[in-house]
Amino acid sequence: MILGLYEAHLPVSNLQRAIAYYKKLGLEFSHQHEDKLAFFWIEKDKSWLGLWESEKVELDYHPSIRHIAFEVSLAELKNSAAWLNDRDSPPREAFGFEPVEPFVMAHDGMAHAKIHFNDPDGNSLELICKLPNPLNITKRMYLSEWEKMNEGKKVNKSGRREMQND
Incomplete structure (x- = not known):
């Protein structure tokens, strides 16, 4: 439907x-x-x-209202802090993460990298992309930490971790 x-x-x-x-x-x-x-x-x-x-517009912000998340590619998200600053829309703190780079929220085999910012009226905006999570990581961390944790690792069909040789 x-x-x-x-x-x-x-x-x-x-x-x-x-x-x-x-x-x-x-x-x-x-x-x-x-x-x-x-x-x-x-x-x-x-x-x-x-x-x-x-x-x-003066309604107090709550995530259930006045929030939009825009899907972007991982490559675009990696450059998003500078991109936002260039547009006079500095990233903001969210979920305890300082706005120095995107961060990852992972749970239940899913993961998303994101960065938050506000429009001139205080509406909460977000740039977000889905990440593969074959290791079933459930921690929150900065994107750079996520990439280090997943660097050189893949999961084979049996679900066991193995090192990549490339």
């Missing part, structure tokens, strides 16, 4: 400032409806981000 996420929405205090900000992040502007709502493509012809000019 459900095929994916079609749209998500965030409140903004100044629509024109928000439009300029999200263009700077590289999202493609789709259209504006009257003077209080603008849409950007997250994935062209697949999913939208709606920005609503509102007086309700």
Whole structure:
């Protein structure tokens, strides 16, 4: 039944400032409806981000509201701290990790690398990518630590660790 996420929405205090900000992040502007709502493509012809000019922006942040995570490649994520700083959107602390580089949250055979930042209205934004986790690591750590831990290791079909010879 459900095929994916079609749209998500965030409140903004100044629509024109928000439009300029999200263009700077590289999202493609789709259209504006009257003077209080603008849409950007997250994935062209697949999913939208709606920005609503509102007086309700002052709601306290909670992860269940005012949060969007954008999927990126691992290569792009590795350069994300500098990329964000170049766009006047410095990364922020999240889950106890300082914003010096992306970090990994791993659990139940899954892992995701991510970095968090805020838009001008304090909406929580995130760049994230899925990571393979064949060693079933369950710790949280910086991405550089994750890569060292997984360097030169792979898991064979029986689930046993073995060294790579390349």
